[in-house]
Amino acid sequence: MTAVAPTVESGQKVVAKPERRKGTGVWARRAPLLPALLFTVVVTQIPFILTVVYSFQSWNLVRPGSQHFVGLRNYVDVFADSQFRGAMLNTVLLTVVCVVIALLLGLGLALLLDRKFLGRGVVRTLLITPFLILPAAGALLWKTTMFDPTYGLPNFVFGGETDWLSQFPLASVMAQIVWQWTPFMMLLILAGLQSQPKDVLEAAQVDGAGRWRTFASITLPHLSRYLQLSVLLGAIYIVNSFDAIFLMTQGGPGTASTNLPYYIYQRAFQGFDIGQSSAMGVIVVILTLIVATFALRLMFRAFDVSKGVVK
Amino acid sequence: MSTARRRLGPASLTTATWVIAILFVFPLIWMVLTAFKQEADAYTDPPRIAFTPTLDQFASIVGRGFLPYLGNSAFVTILSTLIVLLLGVPAAYALSLAPVPKTSNVLGFFLSTKMLPVVAAIIPLYVISQRTQLLDNVWALVILYTAMNLPLAIWMMRSFFLEVPTEMIEAGRVDGANLPTLLYRVILPVVAPGIAATALICVIFSWTEFFYAVNLTAARAGTVPVFLVGFITSEGLYWAQLSAAALLASLPVMIVGWIAQNHLVRGLSMGAVK
Numbered sequence: 001m002t003a004v005a006p007t008v009e010s011g012q013k014v015v016a017k018p019e020r021r022k023g024t025g026v027w028a029r030r031a032p033l034l035p036a037l038l039f040t041v042v043v044t045q046i047p048f049i050l051t052v053v054y055s056f057q058s059w060n061l062v063r064p065g066s067q068h069f070v071g072l073r074n075y076v077d078v079f080a081d082s083q084f085r086g087a088m089l090n091t092v093l094l095t096v097v098c099v100v101i102a103l104l105l106g107l108g109l110a111l112l113l114d115r116k117f118l119g120r121g122v123v124r125t126l127l128i129t130p131f132l133i134l135p136a137a138g139a140l141l142w143k144t145t146m147f148d149p150t151y152g153l154p155n156f157v158f159g160g161e162t163d164w165l166s167q168f169p170l171a172s173v174m175a176q177i178v179w180q181w182t183p184f185m186m187l188l189i190l191a192g193l194q195s196q197p198k199d200v201l202e203a204a205q206v207d208g209a210g211r212w213r214t215f216a217s218i219t220l221p222h223l224s225r226y227l228q229l230s231v232l233l234g235a236i237y238i239v240n241s242f243d244a245i246f247l248m249t250q251g252g253p254g255t256a257s258t259n260l261p262y263y264i265y266q267r268a269f270q271g272f273d274i275g276q277s278s279a280m281g282v283i284v285v286i287l288t289l290i291v292a293t294f295a296l297r298l299m300f301r302a303f304d305v306s307k308g309v310v311k
Numbered sequence: 312m313s314t315a316r317r318r319l320g321p322a323s324l325t326t327a328t329w330v331i332a333i334l335f336v337f338p339l340i341w342m343v344l345t346a347f348k349q350e351a352d353a354y355t356d357p358p359r360i361a362f363t364p365t366l367d368q369f370a371s372i373v374g375r376g377f378l379p380y381l382g383n384s385a386f387v388t389i390l391s392t393l394i395v396l397l398l399g400v401p402a403a404y405a406l407s408l409a410p411v412p413k414t415s416n417v418l419g420f421f422l423s424t425k426m427l428p429v430v431a432a433i434i435p436l437y438v439i440s441q442r443t444q445l446l447d448n449v450w451a452l453v454i455l456y457t458a459m460n461l462p463l464a465i466w467m468m469r470s471f472f473l474e475v476p477t478e479m480i481e482a483g484r485v486d487g488a489n490l491p492t493l494l495y496r497v498i499l500p501v502v503a504p505g506i507a508a509t510a511l512i513c514v515i516f517s518w519t520e521f522f523y524a525v526n527l528t529a530a531r532a533g534t535v536p537v538f539l540v541g542f543i544t545s546e547g548l549y550w551a552q553l554s555a556a557a558l559l560a561s562l563p564v565m566i567v568g569w570i571a572q573n574h575l576v577r578g579l580s581m582g583a584v585k
Contacts, residue, residue, distance in 0.1 A: 044424045112324070115321075126333070126335075132569075137557030145550070265433070
């Protein structure tokens with residue numbers, strides 16, 4: 001091995017005695033990574049493997065000794081379960097609607113914040129705070145001060161005696177989730193806006209492009225990566241929404257606002273049906289993996305990982 | 312500032328921005344006001360704006376046993392964040408400045424763990440915790456929160472590590488520094504602010520975590536969000552008390568978030584965006 005070889009590759013390699021056998025060098029470099037990797041593999045993968053194992057068993061926690069292998073029966077039952085399908089539909093609806101509205105509101109707020117004005121720092125701090133409040137606190141806050149039929153603020157402002165949580169359960173939950181996630185979208189999009197090269201914007205103005213034209217032809221294309229990332233990350237979190245549903249509607253009335261995380265929780269911790277809830281878990285994982293594979297590819301393309309950070 | 316922006320009627324746009332922002336956070340403003348009310352002032356029709364502020368509700372919260380929950384949250388949050396840094400800093404180094412083979416596969420694996428729905432893991436985690444005496448035990452949360460935040464922290468810290476100028480590292484090597492010296496003397500001082508920001512993000516996520524906490528803990532190891540759950544089953548309305556609890560529970564994270572707000576974006580986007 002020549003002296004040049006180890007350093008050429010982006011000049012980042014550790015020059016740990018290149019004459020040594022290749023194997024030990026690689027392991028020396030792997031050593032700092034291994035504890036984190038092992039920990040993550042053990043703690044995150046073992047539960048998923050067990051979920052798969054449990055999903056082939058009939059097992060109810062309240063009936064000791066009920067655990068036995070039943071093959072695919074849990075899956076057959078789950079697919080026949082109309083409540084599961086309803087929960088799946090609610091999950092998709094909740095995720096898509098919340099992501100889209102939060103994204104649009106976030107974009108609007110980010111555009112408002114992307115200019116110099118008096119108290120901009122304060123306004124930004126105010127606007128990110130809904131994201132920082134405990135989600136559990138946010139959900140209870142909306143349940144009481146916003147959606148209470150008698151004392152709720154919207155009814156006070158608009159009049160009427162609407163019982164939001166029983167008349168519009170899913171929409172009410174969505175309102176709270178949108179409120180909580182809009183700041184997240186806003187922050188990401190604002191980062192995108194502020195990374196715009198200023199000279200390009202000024203050139204556009206010199207060329208006589210109007211504000212809308214500049215936005216559509218320069219800002220929006222520049223933002224697309226940031227918008228994609230916002231959708232991706234927002235969707236990952238919102239698909240898993242549990243706090244808001246658990247605390248605001250308990251999935252009700254009936255199953256009107258039950259999503260998959262809440263339904264699986266109910267089957268597991270109120271029905272104690274380990275087998276069936278595991279089968280549902282596996283189905284959710286498979287669906288997520290399909291979406292995630294697509295999303296991962298997007299993320300690796302949008303943010304060239306081999307080169308590291310994009311600014 | 313460009314002329315177009317100056318022309319844009321800054322005053323009215325600024326006013327609009329302020330009004331929208333205040334409307335947006337109004338539920339929070341209302342929560343803060345309610346926390347200082349007596350219960351009788353908390354739910355009135357029409358809502359009452361003028362009232363004599365009181366600290367009674369905060370006292371009641373403490374009387375309801377809030378402090379042990381606060382202690383559990385602090386313990387779990389601080390400890391899991393420390394373990395994340397202990398495992399994550401070397402890993403981020405190995406994935407950035409001294410890249411291991413197949414770096415992007417490893418990064419992809421870490422990212423993929425964030426995409427798996429937590430609900431699919433909760434049943435085995437419950438069974439395992441039950442059998443290992445970790446049910447309603449703070450250590451279960453320490454382990455789970457570490458696993459929850461580690462991928463995020465590695466991605467985020469990697470993006471900070473990649474900003475260390477290669478010339479500095481080369482210069483260090485030329486001076487004959489070995490790896491520990493290089494890390495400690497050259498790299499750490501540069502990435503320290505990034506590591507601090509990462510830690511603050513981990514604190515936020517651990518403190519606010521709800522799903523594991525509500526399913527795996529109860530009275531003994533419950534964290535602050537679990538304390539709040541008590542309010543959905545409590546008989547009657549205790550809005551003022553609830554608001555005080557919500558405020559107390561959220562305040563640490565709000566402060567941390569305000570401090571870290573310039574780094575929030577990078578944390579939330581796993582380091583993909585500066």
